[in-house]
Amino acid sequence: MAAAAGSTIPSHIKGWVYSEYGKASDVLKLDPNVPIPELKEDQVLIKVIAAALNPVDSKRMRGYFKSSDTIPTVTGHDVAGVVVKMGSQVKNFKEGDEVYGDIYEIALDFPKKIGSLAEYTIAEERVLALKPKNLSFVEAASLPLAIETAYEGLEQVGLSAEKSILIIGGAGGVGTQVVQLAKHVFGASKIAATSSTGKLDLLKSLGADLPIDYTKVKYEELPEKFDVVYDAVGETDRALKAVKEGGQVVTIVAPHPPATLFLITSTGTILEKLRPYLESGKVKPLIDPKGLFSFSQAVEAFTYLDTNRATGKVVIYPIP
Structure with missing residues (x-):
């Protein structure tokens, strides 16, 4: 080429x-x-x-x-x-x-x-x-756009090793990167993610500890709540019911407060920062x-x- x-x-x-x-x-x-x-x-x-x-x-x-x-x-x-x-x-x-x-x-x-x-x-x-x-x-x-959106959103809400996360829309373009980065880059303590029935195995393979079938389970009604909820599909009202008190919801679709709407700034710096994870195959x-x-x-x-x-x-x- x-x-x-x-x-x-x-x-x-x-x-x-x-x-x-x-x-x-x-x-x-x-x-x-x-x-x-x-x-x-x-x-x-x-x-x-x-x-x-x-x-x-x-x-x-x-x-x-x-x-x-x-x-x-x-x-x-x-x-x-x-x-x-x-x-x-x-x-x-x-x-x-x-x-x-x-x-x-x-x-x-x-x-x-x-x-x-x-x-x-x-x-x-x-x-x-x-x-x-x-x-x-x-x-x-x-x-680029998906992985930068995933990374900057997780950084904005301060995901870290002791925190749990729920990703709404885990099998989409951004969601698949959020699952992987939450696990391999940010080291989240627990990763839950939603998808349809046929994509649950994919979520597991990407690093989700708790794949949730949204066709059968209302994630906002689960007794377990999460430190961070990353909404990749635009379900802010439901996301706010799934987050712990004092936790944070970040969304890439126009939200209702108090969720944080996140718009990326595209930068090669993030791609360079993530290069080791991509070249090692940890993030795919x-x-x-x-x-x-x-x-x-x-x-x-x-x-x-x-x-x-x-x-x-x-x-x-x-x-x-």
């Missing part, structure tokens, strides 16, 4: 663009003629190899963030690829480096004209990290069994993502 670094960089590229708001099947179109903008001093140009989809991509496309968005835009946050050009201030990367990251530093501010679902994309140096050598481009692309990427789609299947990939049934992540690969 690194050979791409030496190839000629085109002035126009293919990218999946929306020019109005709506669901992907109505508004997402492949544009064969997207202009590549000028590179700023702190940015790198990446030849995209793989890109992951996230619920925030769908929400943005549907117009949830109109006040901080501009259209037309190429969709996509998560990228894995090869550096082909650097701005004059870039110090940590060189041509040919294999990198990954969430290219939106702050998801609701400073929207990108070219997201990751294109042949090339541009990102600030500070949001990127070198791809762990043991991960494929597909695996690397699946991680998780791609949905049906979640690998070709570049031409981007609309189908979003349709699948929007079912909210994916286990782990949905990834687009290969990208021409």
